[in-house]
Amino acid sequence: MATPVSDDVATKANAIKEEANVLFANKKYEEAIGKYTEAIELNPNVAAYYANRAFAHTKLEAYGAAILDGDKAVEVDPKYAKGYYRRGVGKYALARYKEAAKDFRVVVKIAPNDKDAKLKLDHCEKTVTRMAFEKAIASNEVIKKVSDSIDTQSIIVEDSYDGVRIDDGKITKEFVDDMIERFVGQKKIHRRYAYEIILQVRKYFLEQPSLVDVEIADDSKLTICGDVHGQFYDFVNIFKLNGRPSEKHTYLFNGDFVDRGTFSLEIILTLFAYKLLYPTGMYLTRGNHETDDMNKVYGFEDEVKAKFSETMFKIFSETFATLPLAHLVQKKIFVVHGGLSSRDDVTLEEIRNIDRIGKGQPGQGGLMSELLWADPQPQPGRSPSVRGVGQRFGPDVTENFCKMNDLDMIIRSHEVKQEGYHVEHNGRCVTIFSAPNYCDTVGNKGAYINVTPDKQTKLKLDYVQFDAVEHPKTQSYSNRFQGGF
Structure with a gap:
């Protein structure tokens, strides 16, 4: 359920978000996160605030925090594609490919013309398939080290x-x-x-x-x-x-x-x-x-x-x-x-x-x-x-x-x-x-x-x-x- 905020508070929160965007554009990511947080505290009902903060977190390699902000963005607005996108990027960065694919799949469904999301989804799905294949092979035979198979003397x-x-x-x-x-x-x-x-x-x-x-x-x-x-x-x-x-x-x-x-x-x-x-x-x-x-x-x-x-x-x-x-x-x-x-x-x-x-x-x-x-x-x-x-x-x-x-x-x-x-x-x-x-x-x-x-x-x-x-x-x-x- 949305938290009621007045028009004045919503306007103030949006102005702070714009300040955060300027800081982000100037690569001042920690300061930008602080400003996005101020905007969220004033008005927690805007999914974009969480998604923008998630993006700043990814710039600082704080992927766990980006995933949490993605969670909040889609909780506020289940149809907000960028919330799923930011969460998917955070999961992919931590090699959680199957979970990331689910998020990119939602993005493609909401925004079918998003070529970038399609590319990410395709790569995630291929990675999951390849990993499953490698796991199946590994469970059926002893994997020999590739290092042991190279004869450098035979390379001309x-x-x-x-x-x-x-x-x-x-x-x-x-x-x-x-x-x-x-x-x-x-x-x-x-x-x-x-x-x-x-x-x-x-x-x-x-x-x-x-x-x-x-x-x-x-x-x-x-x-x-x-x-x-x-x-x-x-x-x-x-x-x-x-x-x-x-x-x-x-x-x-x-x-x-x-x-x-x-x-x-x-x-x-x-x-x-x-x-x-x-x-x-x-x-x-x-x-x-x-x-x-x-x-x-x-x-x-x-x-x-x-x-x-x-x-x-x-x-x-x-x-x-x-x-x-x-x-x-x-x-x-x-x-x-x-x-x-x-x-x-x-x-x-x-x-x-x-x-x-x-x-x-x-x-x-x-x-x-x-x-x-x-x-x-x-x-x-x-x-x-x-x-x-x-x-x-x-x-x-x-x-x-x-x-x-x-x-x-x-x-x-x-x-x-x-x-x-x-x-x-x-x-x-x-x-x-x-x-x-x-x-x-x-x-x-x-x-x-x-x-x-x-x-x-x-x-x-x-x-x-x-x-x-x-x-x-x-x-x-x-x-x-x-x-x-």
Whole structure:
């Protein structure tokens, strides 16, 4: 039942909604959400207010909140197509394809000329069908790893290939330098060498625990980077500003290497090659985007298929499942992509022993998923995540985890920050984000942290900000859902 409001209140609410629309157009999404909320509090009877707020939530990747606003929009007006549309986009973003298809089906029924909704519905239905087929196959036979079926020695490198070659399977600095230059020039490496890099790094990570120790020598430094999300030219700029990985300069990239940007393949091959070149000079944490669900939605799967093949994507998937879930720097700094668990009794040893390889995909619940998806909150305790997966944790949760495990602090990524980094929870929780002007729209700075040993303070942390650089304009590999995301 609608809540009665006067004409004056309705007019005022509409004016506030228009203010919110201006903020949204200027990419000030958090402020826009605040204004839409004001409009809703004055007049909760307008479905468009909820749908507009849902759209702003999707811009901030708060898909759980977008779904809830979609629920409210269709509750207020069951014939409001955009309410179903926004809810469907939120569900698709969380890989809930069957539920998303139901919403897009309603949109098509209400607005039969909506080509975008038809496209989304078609893709959802095909995805559901394919997943059901794959599940049926998996239940009837033991699925062999695609990684085990590739014989790189049988792949011929043509004489016309003009890049540096890998001899006897050994990655050299000359090869990595040449590969980066090829990528800058938008050229590929030969598929044989791409396969060799992925398969070698997978073999390496298969032998690693889920929590990896990182030590910094007295004459060395460690650089911790957050999400880079396929922004290859900004990624390379980090090395220009801060120096390339070496035996004396270690890097730790904290997840979300791929998706969103259009040069994810170039980033992940570079990171993998550096890991092989300098095993203790490059560390990689798995992020929530090094997963099948996210790769199907946000472009990495389509990018790899376009640049190489479906087989190569499958091998990437199998390799992502081997990536460590967290790192422990000098036994004092816990580095993880998302954050802390919904439980208070989680120890470092439990994290170290997670069977990440046996599990493969993290799913949407449990410790492994929480490490990849959780976010901090300013208030004490825990609360449901606006993302729709994982949960939020307060300063008391961080404090308890650090005390129980004898840690100084945690460093995590997973969230865009306007200044590139954010310190909270009394200095015990730091977010680092390394994709400046995220998705070419947000206007944020990127940042990284240089960590060096210091005899007095044990570890010294220097925060370095940087701006986005120019890059080739290419079409997004996830553009089929660009309208909803």
